[in-house]
Amino acid sequence: MALRWPEPIPTLQKEVQQYGWRRVIFMHLDELVTRVTAGIPLTEVRNIIRGEPPPRPNPRVKPHTEGFILHIKPSFYHEAVTRLYPTFRLGLLSFYLFLIETITGIFLMIFYTPSPLVAYENMLRILNNVPFGQLMRDVHRLGAEAMVVAVMLHMLRTFFTASYKRPRQFTWATGVILLVFTLFLSFSGYLLPWDQLSYWAVTIGTSMAEATPPPALGRIVNLILRGAPDIGAAGLLRFYLLHVIFLPLLLFFIFFVHYYKVVRHGLSLPPEVEAVGDDTARKVPPEKRVPYIPDIAIQEALWGIGLIAFLVIGAAFFYDAPLEQHADPLNTPLHTTAPWYFLWLQGLLKDPFLLALDRLGLPRPPSTIYNSKMIMGVILPGLILFFLLIMPYLDFNISRRYSHRRKALVAGLVGVSAWTLLTYMGTPAFAVTSSADVEVLQEFMPLNPDPLFGEGKVRTIPYEQLVPGTYDTRSLQPPADAPRLARVLEDLKRRVETDPHLPQGYAIVRISEVQAGLKRFEITLRWLKLDEHHQPVRDEQGNPVFQEAKRAIYLHRDSTHGGG
Amino acid sequence: MFDLATRRIIGATVLMLATVITIGMVWLTEEQRMARYEAIHKGKAIENGALLYEQYCATCHGPNGEGVPGKGPDLNPGVFQHYEELKQTQNYANSLRNFIKLTIAAGRPIRSTYRADEVYAEPMPTWSQDFGGPLRPDQIENLVEFILNWQAAGPTPAPTPSFEAVGTDLTKPLPPGDPKRGEALWNQEVKQASGAAASCKACHSLKPGEVIVGPSLAGIATTAAQRIQAPDYKGQAKTPEEYIRESIQQPNAYIVEPDKYAAAPGVSKMPATLGNQMSVQDLADLIAFLMTLK
Incomplete structure (x- = not known):
């Protein structure tokens, strides 16, 4: 039943006289809902909730033509892409994450100033004095x-289901650019807290910029990126602007190009439902159509709510973003790493090629011919990126069937394995050698949280159990009421006595109370000094000479290490 | 039971409720959390300040702020007293925190009246990078937190005695010994310079007449009393305790039956480094135990 406005001049009074107040309220409500939903009247909303089929003509497609937000969305999907497989909703999740990052990022921007003088203080204020x-x-x-993970998995999914093939090559290429932007977006945000973790991770991450050939260009690239030979005030401001304006805007723009192409070509169907060489994503038979409103909309809302629940519950109960000591350009933490998604680059910079040559006992090529940092840090990653961009155009296999793509799938798995291996090689667990005494001190009490050892075993001892006194690992007698201290001392004893690089090693631990609520924990390592023939060096009296390494940290009662 | 869309709506509702409840829980505990974090970060600032103090300040002001004659005045309690003086006599109007911060950051361009009777070689230098010093503003703040904590945290605890090896010094006064702990030390294995783990009992038997490497120590208290009377004794011990002490710290001072117990002429088989592995307390306890063997 069509509703008509009364003629000639509708006034509320006349309307009520003519139709009664119940009907008038309904008419105005209907008008409001139709306008807000860009075309779906109240009666139709009721039908949707009741799960009834749409009438013809279908008012539920109106928001797709009338409204701005949905005009980019298809009004129906092929039934085959509405299940978890083949999309796993990774593209949708990436987009949602971008929105969430924008909103939370603006919140954080309110309390943040990109200057080395106050950035770290701002972080403390956000943690200590800003509700939520x-x-x-x-x-x-x-x-x-999560966004980095989602975008990476999205790319892998697209590769393995061969959705990048004709006609979607360009969509793939924009996707690769989006991946790069996502990585740089995350990476540029890494520096902003201005703590030791961020400062050195970004120092490592940008260290290859200088190796860009030729050297003159490398210097310029480094200067443009860091604003100075080293990261400082100028670098922080540049990374901040990249993070909050430049990269998000670019990413947003490329995202729309990407999504336009996705919709233009239709969501690619699972490989097995199409004939080889066919692309029927745009020709969905009526019985296979799943309307966006309400089915897909409900699904997408569920994913969005699920994602928010994951992030909020995860952040509230299970995850704390790290914040280390204030950035200190003069003090390099021992096991510095790039962010995990750039560890593969750090692995490349350790140069598997040269390591393999060493292992085989072959001589290393001179650095004038083989510049490791340039090749592994710039040229090879550049080639990998370029290959990813043009890969769909080089793939002449028209079939998307898994059974017809054995080589491609194997190549994909090899790529993933190589990435994983290089990531492992990038961690300090691989081929990082410092002297044994430094490693022991790092393991027990690093000056900055360590990627391998966390805050170190010493900081796991409850404050009360730090009983002042001197403990010698050769004659350990820890106090009985300090079980955790005893454990750590036992561990230290075992560690020092079994290290082959610390012959006859022992440790003396001194715990002293320097202020009320503040204790000093000192470890002195002593081990036999050996000459080049691995014989003990002796002094004039013939007594063996011991080498010594010492480190002290302070522990305050309130700074619950590991829990803060 | 329900169709797919309904199940999805129920799922979304449950997840949304969980999110709202979580945010509510965060809201309710946020005040306490912020207070806790403030304390944690203050604690960490004091820790950093303590390290910086040790690195930059202790040489002139003493490890515990007690001052170093001729180099720097005491800070604990000097700085707090001086501030009170300034407030009362000079109408000094700044806060204690700022007083300390300014002094560290900008140094003392002219000599202050603080400990005017003492003479120091150098005035306080500037420490902040703002005034040409080495420290960043946040490091100055950490130092201020550490120095303020001397007063804020209450009385400073007595210094912890640290391990000091007795070495070969026979004149170091010994504390009273505990024979029970001494017996434990007797049995305890200690790593030797040669790499082998060894204990006293590895070489010395407590059965009369049994020789493992060194002589049996059964009845050593009595033996020691006789030894110092012996004509060929050339050590310095006057009492049995001193004799035992000398044998441990300086085994080459007097070797009994050199053909049996000397590794080389004048060098006992007993390691000469035992004193480096013992504190005065260890030594006293061990002597107390051996003196029970009459």
Whole structure:
């Protein structure tokens, strides 16, 4: 039944006289709902909720033609792409994460100034004095990691289901650019807290910029990126602007190009439902159509709510974004790493080629011919990126069937394995050699949280159990009421006595209380000094000479290490 | 039971409720959390300040702020007293925190009246990078937190005695010994310079007449009393305790039956480095135990 406005001049009074107030309220409500939904009247909303089929002509497609937000969305999907496989909703999740990052990021921007003088103080303020500050920061950080994961998996999914093939090559290429932007977006945000973790991770991450050939260009690239030979005030401001304006805007723009192409070509169907060489994503038979409103909309809302629940609950109970000591350009932490998604680059920079030559006992090529940093840090990653961009155009196999793509699938798996291996090689667990005494001190009490050892075993001892006194690993007698201290001392004893590089090694631990609520924990390592023939060096009296390494940290009662 | 769309709506509702409840829980505990984090970060600032103090300040002001004669005045309690003086006599109007911060950051361009009777070689230098010093503003803040903590945290605890090896010094006064702990030390294995783990009992038997490497120590208290009277004794011990002490710290001072117990002429088989592995307390306890063997 069509509703008509009364003639000639509708006034509320006349309407009520003519139709009664119940009907008038309904008419105005109907008008409001139709306008808000860009074309779906109230009666139709009721039908949708009741699960009834749409009438003809279908008012439920109106928002797709009348409204801005849905005009980019298809009004129906092929039934085959509405299940978890083949999309796994990774593209949708990436987009949602981008929105969440924007919102939480703006919240954090309110309390942040990109200057080395105050950035770290701002971080402390966000954590200590801003209600919901920690939650917002944790969601932002967790979301950033999740976005990198989602975008990477999205690319892998597209590769393995061969959705990049004709006619979607360009969509793939824009996707690769989006992946690069996502990585740089995450990476540029890494520096902003201005703590030791961020400062050195970004120092490592940008260290290859200088190796860009030729050297003159490398210097310029480095200067443009860091704003100075080393990261400082100029670098922080540049990374901040990249992070909050430049990269998000570019990413947003490329995203629309990407999504336009996705819709233009239709969501690619699972390989097995199409004939080889066919692309029927745009020719969906009526019985296979799943309307966007309400089915897909409900599904997407569920994914969005699920994602928010994951981030909020994860950030509130399970995840704390790290914040280390204030950035200190003069103090390089021992096991510095790039962010996990750039560890493969760090692995490349350790140069598997040269390591393999060493292993085989072959001589290394001179650095004038083979510049490791340039080749592994710039040229090879550049080639990999270029190959990813043009890969769909080089793939002449028209079939998307898994059974017809054995070589491609194997190549994909080899690529993933190589990436994983290089990531492992990038961690300090691989081929990082410092002297044994430094490693022991790092393991027990690193000056900065260590990627391998965390805050170190010493900081796991409860404050009360730090009983002042001197403990010698050769004659350990830890106090009985300090079980955790005893454990750590036992561990230290075992570690020092079994290290082949610390012959006859022992440790003396001194714990002293320097202020009320503040204790000093000192470890002195002593081990036999050996000459080049591995014989003990002796002094004039013939007594063996011991070498010594010492480190002290302070522990405050309130700074619950590991829990803060 | 329900169709797919309904199940999805129920799922979304449950997840949304969980999110809202979580946010509510965060909201309710946020005040306490912020207070806790403030304490944590203050604690960490004090820790950093303590390290910086040790690195930059302790040489002139003493490890515990007690001052170093001729180099720097005491800070604990000097700095707090001086501030009170300034407030009362000079109408000094700044806060204690700023007083300390300014002094560290900008140094002392002219000599202050603080400990005016003492003479120091150098005035306080500037420490902040703002004034040409080495420290960043946040490091100055950490130092201020550490120095303020001397007063804020209450009385400073007595310094912890640290391990000091007795070495070969026979004049170091010994504390009273505990024979029970001494017996434990007797049995305890200690790593030797040669790499082998060894204990006293590995070489010395407590059965009369049994020789493992060194002589049996059964009845050593009595034996020691006789030894110092012996005509060929050339050590310095006057009492049995001193004799035992000398044998441990300086085994080459007097070797009993050199053909049996000397590794080389004048060098006992007993390691000469035992004193480096013992504190005065260890030595006293061990002597107390051996003196029970009459």
